[in-house]
Amino acid sequence: MKLHEHQAKTIFADAGIPVPDSRLATTVEEALDAVDEIGYPAAIKAQVHVGGRGKAGGIKIATDRDEAEQYAEEILGMDLKGYTVDSVLVEAGVDFVDELYVGVTMDRGEGEPVLMVSTEGGVNIEEVAEENPDAIAREHVDPAFGLHPYQARKVVYEAGVDADVALDVASILSTLYDLYEDSDASEIEVNPVMITGDRDVIAADAVMNIDEDALFRQPDLAEMAEASYEDDLERKAGEYGFDYVRLSGNVGIIGNGAGLVMTTLDLVDYYGGKPANFLDIGGGAKAERVTQALDMVFSDPNVDSVVFNIFGGITRGDEVAKGINEALAEFDEIPKPVVVRLAGTNAEEGMEILNTDLIEVEETLEAAVQRAVKNAEEVTQ
Amino acid sequence: MSIFVDDDTRVVVQGITGGEGKFHAGQMIEYGTNVVAGAVPGKGGQEVAGVPVYDTVDEAVEAENADASVIFVPPAFAGDAIFEALDTDLDLAVAITEGIPTQDMAKVNKRLGETDTRLLGPNCPGIITPGEAKLGILPGNIFSDGNVGLVSRSGTLTYQVVDNLTERGIGQTTAIGIGGDPIIGTSFVDALEAFEADDETDAVVMCGEIGGEDEEQAAKFIGEYMDTPVTGFIAGRTAPPGKRMGHAGAIVSGSGTGTAQSKIDALNHAGVPVGDTPEEVADHVEDFL
Numbered sequence: 001m002k003l004h005e006h007q008a009k010t011i012f013a014d015a016g017i018p019v020p021d022s023r024l025a026t027t028v029e030e031a032l033d034a035v036d037e038i039g040y041p042a043a044i045k046a047q048v049h050v051g052g053r054g055k056a057g058g059i060k061i062a063t064d065r066d067e068a069e070q071y072a073e074e075i076l077g078m079d080l081k082g083y084t085v086d087s088v089l090v091e092a093g094v095d096f097v098d099e100l101y102v103g104v105t106m107d108r109g110e111g112e113p114v115l116m117v118s119t120e121g122g123v124n125i126e127e128v129a130e131e132n133p134d135a136i137a138r139e140h141v142d143p144a145f146g147l148h149p150y151q152a153r154k155v156v157y158e159a160g161v162d163a164d165v166a167l168d169v170a171s172i173l174s175t176l177y178d179l180y181e182d183s184d185a186s187e188i189e190v191n192p193v194m195i196t197g198d199r200d201v202i203a204a205d206a207v208m209n210i211d212e213d214a215l216f217r218q219p220d221l222a223e224m225a226e227a228s229y230e231d232d233l234e235r236k237a238g239e240y241g242f243d244y245v246r247l248s249g250n251v252g253i254i255g256n257g258a259g260l261v262m263t264t265l266d267l268v269d270y271y272g273g274k275p276a277n278f279l280d281i282g283g284g285a286k287a288e289r290v291t292q293a294l295d296m297v298f299s300d301p302n303v304d305s306v307v308f309n310i311f312g313g314i315t316r317g318d319e320v321a322k323g324i325n326e327a328l329a330e331f332d333e334i335p336k337p338v339v340v341r342l343a344g345t346n347a348e349e350g351m352e353i354l355n356t357d358l359i360e361v362e363e364t365l366e367a368a369v370q371r372a373v374k375n376a377e378e379v380t381q
Numbered sequence: 382m383s384i385f386v387d388d389d390t391r392v393v394v395q396g397i398t399g400g401e402g403k404f405h406a407g408q409m410i411e412y413g414t415n416v417v418a419g420a421v422p423g424k425g426g427q428e429v430a431g432v433p434v435y436d437t438v439d440e441a442v443e444a445e446n447a448d449a450s451v452i453f454v455p456p457a458f459a460g461d462a463i464f465e466a467l468d469t470d471l472d473l474a475v476a477i478t479e480g481i482p483t484q485d486m487a488k489v490n491k492r493l494g495e496t497d498t499r500l501l502g503p504n505c506p507g508i509i510t511p512g513e514a515k516l517g518i519l520p521g522n523i524f525s526d527g528n529v530g531l532v533s534r535s536g537t538l539t540y541q542v543v544d545n546l547t548e549r550g551i552g553q554t555t556a557i558g559i560g561g562d563p564i565i566g567t568s569f570v571d572a573l574e575a576f577e578a579d580d581e582t583d584a585v586v587m588c589g590e591i592g593g594e595d596e597e598q599a600a601k602f603i604g605e606y607m608d609t610p611v612t613g614f615i616a617g618r619t620a621p622p623g624k625r626m627g628h629a630g631a632i633v634s635g636s637g638t639g640t641a642q643s644k645i646d647a648l649n650h651a652g653v654p655v656g657d658t659p660e661e662v663a664d665h666v667e668d669f670l
Binding site for chain 1: 408481482487488492518519520523534535536537538539540541544561564588590591592614616617618619620621623624626627629631634658659
């Protein structure tokens with residue numbers, strides 16, 4: 001779960017990490033009030049979960065009030081890689097002479113958190129990692145023990161950070177590790193950490209992602225996460241408790257089990273269609289869950305056709321079919337063609353029960369996907 | 382022959398008094414698995430699904446000679462339950478629980494390296510040796526005894542592939558779900574190594590998915606050490622970067638690592654044919670046999 005920059009910076013500031021003075025604004029008026037208080041130069045930064053905001057025009061530096069007004073107008077409401085900008089962070093510009101990258105993340109391969117520091121900050125760190133991996137110093141942390149303070153110093157020195165600011169950077173890194181642990185983060189990244197002419201060290205950006213599986217013990221962060229949904233359908237999925245990812249195609253997909261749903265998406269693509277979403281309804285297929293799942297895909301205006309693929313294991317196919325029939329009865333009309341395919345235990349019995357007045361039925365996954373793709377093509381023609 | 386579990390495996394079910402634990406303990410017993418005990422703190426002395434419940438795994442092992450555990454404990458307590466299994470020196474612990482915080486699993490993983498216990502999962506459907514034992518939630522009736530080993534990160538995808546094999550009359554030695562979390566116990570390489578050493582296993586199917594580099598490592602292992610033919614399937618070709626596709630581990634990083642393509646390329650490079658559809662995977666298996 002990604003937090004917005006302003007949320008992460010509030011957490012940083014509370015933990016004692018120096019961040020620039022800033023205000024959140026949702027209107028041009030609020031943005032102007034903010035710059036009046038903060039002064040110039042001021043950065044106007046779109047608050048959306050999109051990487052490379054600057055390049056995409058989502059971050060501008062205003063040197064006077066006219067510019068501030070112009071940029072706030074431009075950025076608020078703009079479409080940034082598919083996301084509408086609802087708020088901007090107005091932030092005091094930092095007069096920096098140097099930029100660093102620091103981060104804490106989980107190294108999956110090692111099963112251990114890793115600290116990362118690079119003097120090549122301010123640019124796309126993924127590119128640095130690819131082109132010049134040696135430019136990033138790394139230090140693994142024993143997750144059972146936690147961070148030894150020397151490790152933060154070691155990785156900062158190893159990265160070649162200037163000696164006069166190294167201890168300040170190490171101190172920030174130590175605090176970031178504490179935050180990483182205390183808030184069940186999956187990733188914390190500051191890019192850039194700015195070094196000013198006066199040799200102050202400031203966290204100028206903040207990326208903080210929280211492990212969704214730990215939100216149950218992070219109530220404050222869960223609340224922030226709630227506020228950071230950017231898509232109404234994703235919010236709805238959150239309320240229903242579905243694993244859901246919205247994509248840009250027109251074939252809606254419902255299934256059970258992450259691997260099989262992913263496979264269904266891949267098959268839609270393989271047979272020439274475009275998947276509209278990933279939606280995993282989990283084990284079983286109770287009528288209520290099926291109703292909610294259908295509601296999700298039917299309320300996505302991009303969806304022209306739906307494929308519903310359930311592998312009944314412990315939950316028998318006939319029970320699944322009953323659930324689907326009950327769910328279908330909840331709708332006055334079936335607004336988009338739905339192809340259902342049941343497999344596994346008692347699949348045949350299930351297929352026989354399905355109400356084929358409302359839906360189409362196919363026996364194999366491949367056939368169901370091909371039919372749904374064809375249905376979608378017919379709608380768009 | 383089989384790997385990791387057979388009809389001698391003696392199972393303790395952690396969390397046997399919960400809804401899932403109780404139901405699946407019953408299902409495992411019905412399948413013929415040697416379930417000998419349950420372990421739930423505060424519930425010692427009860428009987429569930431016809432087996433005695435103990436307060437600790439240690440007591441269950443003492444009293445019933447259990448050598449494997451299946452864990453159906455809610456996410457908040459599952460990390461602790463795995464520690465309990467590891468500290469009791471079982472041969473095998475199978476963690477079914479989905480949604481364990483990653484940082485809890487990092488701590489578990491650290492301990493795992495210091496013990497001899499094999500951990501399967503978490504967030505996995507378990508393991509089945511058809512006709513002998515199933516530890517987990519796999520639907521026993523879709524599997525049949527045979528000579529193909531199967532290892533997968535996903536439950537339902539495994540069932541789909543098994544279904545395709547069954548239609549052609551192809552059965553399994555053992556099928557293993559290793560789990561969809563970023564940090565798991567048994568890896569593809571561990572399972573492949575065991576299948577390679579198993580005389581009965583004549584071919585292996587591995588179903589991977591996006592995220593991490595386990596499949597790439599598996600490809601390397603196959604290329605260097607395996608004589609048994611392997612075919613693969615990789616889910617998540619259409620997954621956008623940065624989005625978690627259901628499984629906590631199924632995420633392509635912003636830098637483009639963990640993509641389906643890199644895994645497919647690695648497997649192909651190691652001489653492993655990768656199916657575009659589950660049906661094609663079954664075709665490859667048929668070719669091998």
